[in-house]
Amino acid sequence: MDGLAASLTVLDYAAVAVFGATGALAAARRKHDIITFGFFAAVTGVGGGTLRDLLIDAPVFWVARPEYLMVCLAAAVAVWVFGGGRGRGRLLLWLDALGMAAYTSVGAMKATSLGAPPFTAIVMGVLTATFGGVLRDVLAHEPSVLLRRELYVTPALVGAIAFVALNALAVPLGVAGLGGFLVAFSIRAGAILFGWKMPGFPGRPPPED
Template identity: 70%
Template structure:
């Protein structure tokens, strides 16, 4: 785990900041004040990791590391100052893909290190990568990431699964972590470029547009 932690430590902070920025942008869309910006940013930035740690009965990662919350507040201030132009939204979309990919592996790796079974570790990876966004969407009264048409949750599932499988067959933490990260990011990139979607339920009258 030391090698994996050293590789992903800055991506961990970056992912928190990126997710926090998406929370602040959700507040911006509703024309909220700076306090709400900070609240949305913090909940989105640390929400997934918080839920993961609570379910694993582990110390919540940011309680003794306020620098994570500082990263969230800085992201909120940056959105407040620089706004939400289209160019910035496109950059953030790709940064979000990197953050999602990193967190899918970080979450699975932490769960695995704490003795969680493989399936549970995968679910923890998905939850870490996605739960903050779910809370953000609920607070902002936006369609949940679970209901959006583009692949997102599935990308986190791919990344966490690849990590767990590679770790199970004996690859080093570093190799397994990089494999999971790259897999999640590539699937998300393909979804952004080519609009990849899962096939929807084929029942009559249902939405045939796919999703997740």
């Protein structure tokens, strides 16, 4: 169990830092001040994990451990200092992909460690991975990740399923978590590099009023 706790902690901090950076980068695109950078970073960094913990009736992870918020603020400062160059949008995409993949495994692993059934663990993986990005886009007045046909929720779903499947095969939880991360990140990377999309509904669009 100590190995699981260590794996969860490392992935959790990494996901919070990366997602916090994406929140700060979104603030940078809107040319907000440093306070807004920190707010965007904190909301994005801990948003998905907060929703997960509330739904599985677990103590909200950052309330007793404010260092998670400090990691978000450090990410915001780093973006403020170093994130002013070109390619900011591309960096946001790749950091978001890393954060999404890490949080997919973190969410599913934590739910599993608390005794959640497999389907619930998959849902928690998806919600943990995507909710912070949704909040970020709402705050930054950007098109929501959920409304894009480019693959975003799908990588999280497949990654969470991969974790649950590996766990059912008695693969060590840390290895299963890494497997879920790699699956989610690989699919998201393919979407970024090659424009992979889910097929849309084949019906005609509704007529204009």
